[in-house]
Amino acid sequence: MTIQQAISPLGPGxxxxxxxxxxxxxxxxxxxxxxxxxxxxxxxxxxxISGGFDKDTKEPLDAWGxxxxxxxxxxxxxxxxxxxxxxxxxxxxxxAAIGAALTGLRPVVDLMYFDFVTxxxxxxxxxxxxxxxxxxGQTRVPLTLFARSGAGTGHAAQHSESFYSMLAHIPGLKVxxxxxxxxxxxxxxxxxxxxxxxxxxxxxxxxxxxxxxxDEDYIIELGKGRxxxxxxxxxxxxxxxxxxxxxxxAEILAADGIEAEVIxxxxxxxxxxxxxxxxxxxxxxxxxxxxxxxxxxxxxxxxAVIADKAFDYLDAPVKRVTAPHSPVPYxxxxxxxxxxxxxxxVGTVRNMLARG
Amino acid sequence: MDISKEKLEWxxxxxxxxxxxEETMLEQTFKGNAMGVTHPSDGQEAPxxxxxxxxxxxDWIGSTHRGHGHCIAKGLETDKMxxxxxxxxxxxxxxxxxxxxxxxxxKGMLGANAVVGAxxxxxxxxxxxxxxxxxxxxxxxxxxxxxxxxxxxxLHESMNLASVxxxxxxxxxxxxGYAEATPAWYAVSTDDIASRAxxxxxxxxxxxxxxxxxxxxxxxxxxxxxxxxxxxxxxxxKTYRFHGHFHADTPLNYRTEEEEEYFRERDxxxxxxxxxxxxxxxxxxxxxxxxxxIEKEMVDAVEFALNSPMPDAEALYSDVYVSYxxxxxxxx
Numbered sequence: 001m002t003i004q005q006a007i008s009p010l011g012p013g014x015x016x017x018x019x020x021x022x023x024x025x026x027x028x029x030x031x032x033x034x035x036x037x038x039x040x041x042x043x044x045x046x047x048x049i050s051g052g053f054d055k056d057t058k059e060p061l062d063a064w065g066x067x068x069x070x071x072x073x074x075x076x077x078x079x080x081x082x083x084x085x086x087x088x089x090x091x092x093x094x095x096a097a098i099g100a101a102l103t104g105l106r107p108v109v110d111l112m113y114f115d116f117v118t119x120x121x122x123x124x125x126x127x128x129x130x131x132x133x134x135x136x137g138q139t140r141v142p143l144t145l146f147a148r149s150g151a152g153t154g155h156a157a158q159h160s161e162s163f164y165s166m167l168a169h170i171p172g173l174k175v176x177x178x179x180x181x182x183x184x185x186x187x188x189x190x191x192x193x194x195x196x197x198x199x200x201x202x203x204x205x206x207x208x209x210x211x212x213x214x215d216e217d218y219i220i221e222l223g224k225g226r227x228x229x230x231x232x233x234x235x236x237x238x239x240x241x242x243x244x245x246x247x248x249x250a251e252i253l254a255a256d257g258i259e260a261e262v263i264x265x266x267x268x269x270x271x272x273x274x275x276x277x278x279x280x281x282x283x284x285x286x287x288x289x290x291x292x293x294x295x296x297x298x299x300x301x302x303x304a305v306i307a308d309k310a311f312d313y314l315d316a317p318v319k320r321v322t323a324p325h326s327p328v329p330y331x332x333x334x335x336x337x338x339x340x341x342x343x344x345x346v347g348t349v350r351n352m353l354a355r356g
Numbered sequence: 357m358d359i360s361k362e363k364l365e366w367x368x369x370x371x372x373x374x375x376x377x378e379e380t381m382l383e384q385t386f387k388g389n390a391m392g393v394t395h396p397s398d399g400q401e402a403p404x405x406x407x408x409x410x411x412x413x414x415d416w417i418g419s420t421h422r423g424h425g426h427c428i429a430k431g432l433e434t435d436k437m438x439x440x441x442x443x444x445x446x447x448x449x450x451x452x453x454x455x456x457x458x459x460x461x462x463k464g465m466l467g468a469n470a471v472v473g474a475x476x477x478x479x480x481x482x483x484x485x486x487x488x489x490x491x492x493x494x495x496x497x498x499x500x501x502x503x504x505x506x507x508x509x510x511l512h513e514s515m516n517l518a519s520v521x522x523x524x525x526x527x528x529x530x531x532x533g534y535a536e537a538t539p540a541w542y543a544v545s546t547d548d549i550a551s552r553a554x555x556x557x558x559x560x561x562x563x564x565x566x567x568x569x570x571x572x573x574x575x576x577x578x579x580x581x582x583x584x585x586x587x588x589x590x591x592x593x594k595t596y597r598f599h600g601h602f603h604a605d606t607p608l609n610y611r612t613e614e615e616e617e618y619f620r621e622r623d624x625x626x627x628x629x630x631x632x633x634x635x636x637x638x639x640x641x642x643x644x645x646x647x648x649x650i651e652k653e654m655v656d657a658v659e660f661a662l663n664s665p666m667p668d669a670e671a672l673y674s675d676v677y678v679s680y681x682x683x684x685x686x687x688x
Contacts (some may be wrong), residue, residue, distance in 0.1 A: 087513075091510045091513055092480070092514050095474070095477025095480070095513075096481035096514070097481060098478060099479060099484065101481070103416060103485040104489075126469070126471045127469070127478060131467065132677070133676050134449065135452075136448070136450035136675065138461050139461050194679070196679065
């Protein structure tokens with residue numbers, strides 16, 4: 001199943017609000033541009049975010065415009081000091097971005113593929129996340145990072161990871177996962193304006209999706225989830241692209257008269273415990289859907305919180321639909337099987353309801 | 357000698373303050389008053405002193421697990437440092453950082469850092485801020501690290517970045533001959549680490565790190581280059597730690613008495629005293645006056661620290677985030 005249309009931002013306040021259908025990638029770039037216009041201390045660093053220089057004039061060529069052309073055109077507007085191409089040197093330039101954040105700037109780092117987090121992991125963990133605490137609150141680290149995650153595009157084992165939990169595990173770091181054009185606008189703006197280090201994980205499968213985006217300037221509060229569908233029979237919990245898979249599953253279930261409630265978590269650290277508990281206490285059944293591998297995952301964390309705080313409301317065991325405990329395979333069939341599919345979610349819900 | 361009387365006094369005061377802070381801190385550690393592991397830098401007073409003599413509070417330094425000397429040379433107060441080492445609420449970081457994480461952002465001190473090499477790109481980032489804001493002439497980044505960190509990839513990435521972006525950085529490699537117990541002759545592929553600078557397109561200078569005047573002169577040139585927008589310089593300061601790697605280390609298990617004696621004879625404080633009195637730049641009385649004032653400062657620092665309160669229990673959760681509306685306590 002393919003989907004061309006992402007989730008529409010549900011309800012509160014957005015009926016009749018001026019806006020239009022936009023592509024995820026365009027919203028991403030427009031939001032970066034707006035934040036750079038808004039604050040001269042915001043600048044962008046990364047590999048090939050403009051891409052290429054004229055040998056004689058030393059002027060940037062914007063040959064790539066960033067991975068997936070995410071930042072195309074920005075260098076013409078802001079120049080190479082603010083759209084700063086880096087050597088392939090993740091630990092070095094992430095460390096330099098942290099140093100810049102500690103001394104008064106608001107760097108935004110494009111890490112290209114999410115898998116490359118591990119190359120810069122020490123800088124993120126030991127410096128970005130810990131500086132404020134270990135120095136007794138003297139400083140802040142207003143750093144934003146983003147990178148592309150997710151299987152489904154044939155990028156294989158080292159360009160397809162979704163290991164959100166490796167970041168969410170770090171105290172001092174915040175992690176957000178947009179799932180549509182609406183949420184990427186609000187979450188990216190919130191991340192850049194936040195005074196803590198925030199990592200925005202961007203599933204590659206979202207990049208060409210379209211969806212309704214309000215024209216107005218807005219942010220989505222970090223740590224808040226949202227309902228993208230209301231229902232009474234079962235709660236489906238999604239994050240990043242799995243929110244779309246949950247939405248698709250809910251539509252299939254609705255054809256059978258099963259009304260699923262869908263939560264799009266949007267933030268993984270901090271995360272919205274209240275919305276999880278509120279929904280589970282109403283539906284009494286929950287399926288958590290995560291493209292990350294299952295051990296010590298966000299799915300496991302949500303399951304633990306629900307078991308701890310809503311046990312008496314559950315009519316069935318908490319179920320998780322996740323990737324297997326394996327690297328991401330290349331072969332299309334294997335890769336499809338690796339990812340949680342709407343059919344997997346539907347099957348899990350049917351088994352759960354059949355249990356009584 | 358082209359150095360002002362005030363600067364001479366500052367050099368001696370700073371080196372003696374570092375020496376006596378480390379000795380006093382060790383005494384307190386052995387009395388059980390420090391709450392954790394400490395890494396003394398006595399013997400290595402010349403590099404931080406000779407370099408920071410050229411810096412102001414607007415310049416930034418990155419430091420290491422052996423960072424007390426860098427802190428003192430950058431102007432941090434020894435009472436708050438001692439209190440930090442004793443884990444007190446009045447400590448430089450409220451007792452939450454300890455010896456290996458002393459920082460003072462108001463003084464341009466980006467923090468001691470206990471992952472070897474991890475602070476190096478931070479100083480590069482501070483220099484990037486200066487370049488971005490067009491204030492290189494008044495704000496540069498100096499990265500202190502050791503021979504051990506010279507084997508870390510992030511140093512090489514940082515040198516490349518600083519060079520290709522022509523940033524105002526001084527890489528200050530304090531080569532004390534040992535990474536914990538592992539000798540540099542075993543672990544480092546070259547006799548002079550400074551020789552690697554050439555590969556990154558920057559000057560590399562080998563400096564006698566036991567002689568504060570040699571450090572002062574070399575650092576002056578490197579820092580002038582940075583402030584003039586001419587890019588980074590690599591200084592290798594050959595030095596020696598008089599104590600072991602950490603407070604309870606027994607260095608004679610991996611180095612010889614002869615070697616220790618050789619370096620003790622080149623004690624940077626003794627050679628300073630000899631030189632300034634022989635050249636009649638400072639009197640023995642003046643030197644003693646400085647030492648006496650420092651002795652009192654150390655007594656006061658210990659007293660301040662010992663009489664300071666412990667952090668409140670709430671400090672466990674504070675400052676994890678700037679904004680953290682819903683702290684997660686440990687589960688019970």
